[in-house]
Amino acid sequence: MPQRSRFVDARALGRARPLGLTARRVVDGYLAGHHGSPQPGEGVELLQFRAYEPGDDLRRVDWRAYARSDRFFVRESEVERDIVVRFVLDATASMGVAEFASGGQRGDAAAGTKLDAARGIVATLGVLADRQGDRVALHVIGDGARGGRAARLGGLSMVFSQLESITAGGRWGDRGLARAGLPPRRRRDLVVVVSDLYQEADEIETDLGRLAAVGHDVVVLHLLHRSEYEFLLPEEGVFRDAETGELRVVSTSGLRAEYLARRDTELAAWQRLCQRRGFTYQRVLSDESMVDWLPRLLQRRRTPSRGGLR
Amino acid sequence: MSWYWLHPGWLVASLATLLPILIHLWGRGRGREIVVASLRWFPDGPSHTARRWQPRDPWLLLARCLSLLCLALALAGPRALVPPRATAATWILVEPTAVAVPEGRERLAELRRSEPGAEVRWFLPEAPSFGAGVEVPPAATDWIDDQWGVLRAIDAAAPPGVELVLLTSDRSVALPGSRPEVGRSVRWVTVPLHQPQEWAVLPAQPVARRVSTSAHTLGISAEPAVGRRPWSVELVAPADRSVGRDLLSRAIRSIAARGWPVTLAAAADTTPAPSASLVLGADSLPAAGVRWQLRESDGLERSCRGSVLPTTLRLSFSVTRCLEAPAGEVVWRAPDGAPLLTRSVVPPEGAGPPRIRYLLASRVAPDWLQLDAVGWADWLEARWRLDGLLPTEVVPPGRDRRLAFAGEQRPRTTAAGVPSTPRPRRWPESLLWGLTGALLLAERILQRRRG
Numbered sequence: 001m002p003q004r005s006r007f008v009d010a011r012a013l014g015r016a017r018p019l020g021l022t023a024r025r026v027v028d029g030y031l032a033g034h035h036g037s038p039q040p041g042e043g044v045e046l047l048q049f050r051a052y053e054p055g056d057d058l059r060r061v062d063w064r065a066y067a068r069s070d071r072f073f074v075r076e077s078e079v080e081r082d083i084v085v086r087f088v089l090d091a092t093a094s095m096g097v098a099e100f101a102s103g104g105q106r107g108d109a110a111a112g113t114k115l116d117a118a119r120g121i122v123a124t125l126g127v128l129a130d131r132q133g134d135r136v137a138l139h140v141i142g143d144g145a146r147g148g149r150a151a152r153l154g155g156l157s158m159v160f161s162q163l164e165s166i167t168a169g170g171r172w173g174d175r176g177l178a179r180a181g182l183p184p185r186r187r188r189d190l191v192v193v194v195s196d197l198y199q200e201a202d203e204i205e206t207d208l209g210r211l212a213a214v215g216h217d218v219v220v221l222h223l224l225h226r227s228e229y230e231f232l233l234p235e236e237g238v239f240r241d242a243e244t245g246e247l248r249v250v251s252t253s254g255l256r257a258e259y260l261a262r263r264d265t266e267l268a269a270w271q272r273l274c275q276r277r278g279f280t281y282q283r284v285l286s287d288e289s290m291v292d293w294l295p296r297l298l299q300r301r302r303t304p305s306r307g308g309l310r
Numbered sequence: 311m312s313w314y315w316l317h318p319g320w321l322v323a324s325l326a327t328l329l330p331i332l333i334h335l336w337g338r339g340r341g342r343e344i345v346v347a348s349l350r351w352f353p354d355g356p357s358h359t360a361r362r363w364q365p366r367d368p369w370l371l372l373a374r375c376l377s378l379l380c381l382a383l384a385l386a387g388p389r390a391l392v393p394p395r396a397t398a399a400t401w402i403l404v405e406p407t408a409v410a411v412p413e414g415r416e417r418l419a420e421l422r423r424s425e426p427g428a429e430v431r432w433f434l435p436e437a438p439s440f441g442a443g444v445e446v447p448p449a450a451t452d453w454i455d456d457q458w459g460v461l462r463a464i465d466a467a468a469p470p471g472v473e474l475v476l477l478t479s480d481r482s483v484a485l486p487g488s489r490p491e492v493g494r495s496v497r498w499v500t501v502p503l504h505q506p507q508e509w510a511v512l513p514a515q516p517v518a519r520r521v522s523t524s525a526h527t528l529g530i531s532a533e534p535a536v537g538r539r540p541w542s543v544e545l546v547a548p549a550d551r552s553v554g555r556d557l558l559s560r561a562i563r564s565i566a567a568r569g570w571p572v573t574l575a576a577a578a579d580t581t582p583a584p585s586a587s588l589v590l591g592a593d594s595l596p597a598a599g600v601r602w603q604l605r606e607s608d609g610l611e612r613s614c615r616g617s618v619l620p621t622t623l624r625l626s627f628s629v630t631r632c633l634e635a636p637a638g639e640v641v642w643r644a645p646d647g648a649p650l651l652t653r654s655v656v657p658p659e660g661a662g663p664p665r666i667r668y669l670l671a672s673r674v675a676p677d678w679l680q681l682d683a684v685g686w687a688d689w690l691e692a693r694w695r696l697d698g699l700l701p702t703e704v705v706p707p708g709r710d711r712r713l714a715f716a717g718e719q720r721p722r723t724t725a726a727g728v729p730s731t732p733r734p735r736r737w738p739e740s741l742l743w744g745l746t747g748a749l750l751l752a753e754r755i756l757q758r759r760r761g
Contacts, residue, residue, distance in 0.1 A: 094347035114347070198348045228347055237344040239352065248349055255353045262351040 005160040007116075007123035012290035019298035021085065021128050021190070049073045083190055084137060085129040086182060086216075087122045087159070089166070090195030090223075091115055091142035093242040096168025099286055100227035114223050117286040118194040119163045121221060124290060125192060130156045134190075138162050139180035141195075143170030171243050172199055177207040188215040196223050197270055198243065205273065212277040219280040219301075222270060226285050231259045313738070316387025323382035330374040334366070370756040377749035384742035390735045400428035401468060404440055405478035414501035418477055421499060425475065433476060437464045465494060475499060 052061060052072035065073045095115040126136045138159045172195075173179070182191075191211055197204055197220075211218050227233060238249050267283065274281035282297050315321065346352075402421050408414040422428065430440035461476070468474065475497045 097345055097347045196347055198350065225347065233346070234344060239349060240343055240345050241349045242345050242347055244349075246349055247343075248352060258353045259351050262353075266350065 005123040005127075005163060007119040007160075007163055008127050009120055009124045009290045012294050013124050013127055015291055015295045016124070016128055016298055017131065019295060019302065020132055021125060021134070021298065022301055048076050050076060084135045084187070085125070086137045086139060086189050086191045087126065088139045088141065088177065088180065088182065088191060088193040088195070089118055089122055089163075090172065090193070090197075091118075091140050091166050091168050092171050092198070093142070093169050094196055094198045095142070095223075097225070097242050099225045100232055112286060113168065114196055114225060114286050115166065115168045117284070118223055119166070121194050121223075121284070121290065122192075123160065123163055124294070126156055126159050139177065139182050140166055141172055141176045141180045142166075142168060172203050172207075174203055175207070176203060177210065182211075188217070190219070191216045192219045192221065194221045194223055200244070208273070208277065208279070212279070218274075218277070219297075220270070220274050220282065222267070222281065222283045224283065224285055226287050229263065229285060231256050231263075314389055316389055316739075318386055320382055320386035323385060324379055326382060327375045327379045329378065330371055334371055367756070367760060370753065370760060373749050373753040373756055377746055377753055380742045380746040380749060384739055384746055388738040388742065390738050399469070399472045400425045400475055401437070401464075401472050402428045402430045402440075402475045402477060403433040403437065403464065404430060405433040405476065408477050408479045408501045411501060414477065414479070417499055417501055421475060421477060428475070431464075433460060433464070433478060435460055435463060437467065461496070465496075468494070470494075473497065477501065 049062065049065070050073065052074050056074050060074050060076070062073045062075045065071070095118060096113050098113050122138065126138075129136050136156055136159055140162065193208070195204065199205065208218065208220070233239075238247055240247050271281050273279075280297070280301055282293060284293060402418070402425065404418060409418060418430075422430070431437040432440055464474065472494065474494060477499045479501050
């Protein structure tokens, strides 16, 4: 299995590493790691002093305090635990569409797909989590997840291997997260959703609601092509929906305003949804360097405000 | 105003109008397909199928279709048949011999009733006025030597806009020769002086004997036994009266020497026909037996039989090229039932293909005919045979299936009561050519704007 991945953005990783990938909510962990645990125990950072009670470990008695006050105090510190960073990678057909070159010309495969950009995001954030002692898991949504979609914990190399073999195809569908092997209510994790959030009805919205119900700390990375975001498309053509196959002949001239209005409406709706559920929402363009947005995202997550709009 | 097409085969080319439409649909159907992640933000547009049938550049497509249609129609040669215009004034010209018979006087009375304001004049030099009743023609006007010259003179003297109605006997209109070009329309009303003759088409047989002189050829050809006409005598003579008479005398003597029961004599030289100088006397012709054919320098054979003046003028010519012709005889008839064009198959002379003989007859004038065609094939074949012979205006077989041959000056009324013939006009074709040019220019402009 590969120990390194060609998808990792080393420059972005270097800028993001000092900030770290932190969970903004209380999550569950078992092993020593970067994140704090809700249960006090042995650790480095002092949590509190309390009166000694029979049965307490004598090694935790603060003898200096006893010398000063002639009373027994037990020193309690926060136990640092690891968390599981679960990446939910949208590998549906819409993620496999290549970017258009500037000027509205049809792009080729070399222009890169949203899935390629998503691979880079997952790989970089995976390395970041791994280096800070967290375990990672990858959950792929779509028909192109080879070797099964069930994630295995702790294996960054496994994640890299999965990223190499993923192809775009299929749709999100109902209970897409469950089919991708995301454990429903076992524990609270940090879940990073990388998707273009293209849903036929409200299946993605429903799945995100389930994540919120469990109590996961969710980061939503809304990935879009620049041509898709800024309406850089040919003047006229037969446009085919990658997932539904619907054909529509549209003359794009004169329709830019309406297109952008619809785009803004939907993006604002996603932002409001994430803000309401306490998610972190980040819009990412596929040709955008991670250096431009990843440090800001991590910095924003370190601040007390919740959610956040770009 | 009715229409007909000079080259109706080109109407098939109007199907080319579909070409731009098909090309347009082909182009629309194979438009560039662009895969996008989703159509969620795309404004609602027509479906692919509906869009395909929606023209992209409707004006350009229309210009292309119309230009092709106009081109096809112009190549088909549309003609408009314009009925004769009613003129402000009418001169009824009465040829003296026409009113010598009761039927002519009745026809004149009808003309006076139908043309209330018409001015009646004699068809004589200087067109003297005609009285209220039927008057005696001016002295020494028994017969006009040069009727066409009189017509030209009256045409020049008549005021502009005056329509000429010529009441004349059928022998006048039967005169051979080119009609004069006059500056106005002349309506012909003929009075038959003699009953129309029965005539038959007799295919020629190989010449049994040919007598040659230094300049002329007298041939005697045997005919098959058709009715009571076992023989025909073919006389080839130039358009010279004296030589013709001499040759005719030789022919008569030659025939008489063979003991055939015929007596023929040259008639008095009373007809000022410039090219056909032989006139057979009616009294000297047998009721049945011999048919004379005078072959003139123009290659047409004209025969007359049984009357002093030919009320039936027969033009016959042979076509040496042979097509697959149906056996038997095909006859095109005039609206009154009289046969006008006859096609027959002539047996070959020895080894060789059979010949097709066409006999073209007109009781009115040699330069105008109106024929009935029995079908498209016959119409096309007759058209092909006769096109180089006479100036033609062809009406394709439609409801009446007429085949009209127009001369320079043609009468619009025949003695048999054939209705007046409208004049064909070329302006529809000219208009279509102009429209084609304008549409092509518009197409280029629209194409350039489209870039």
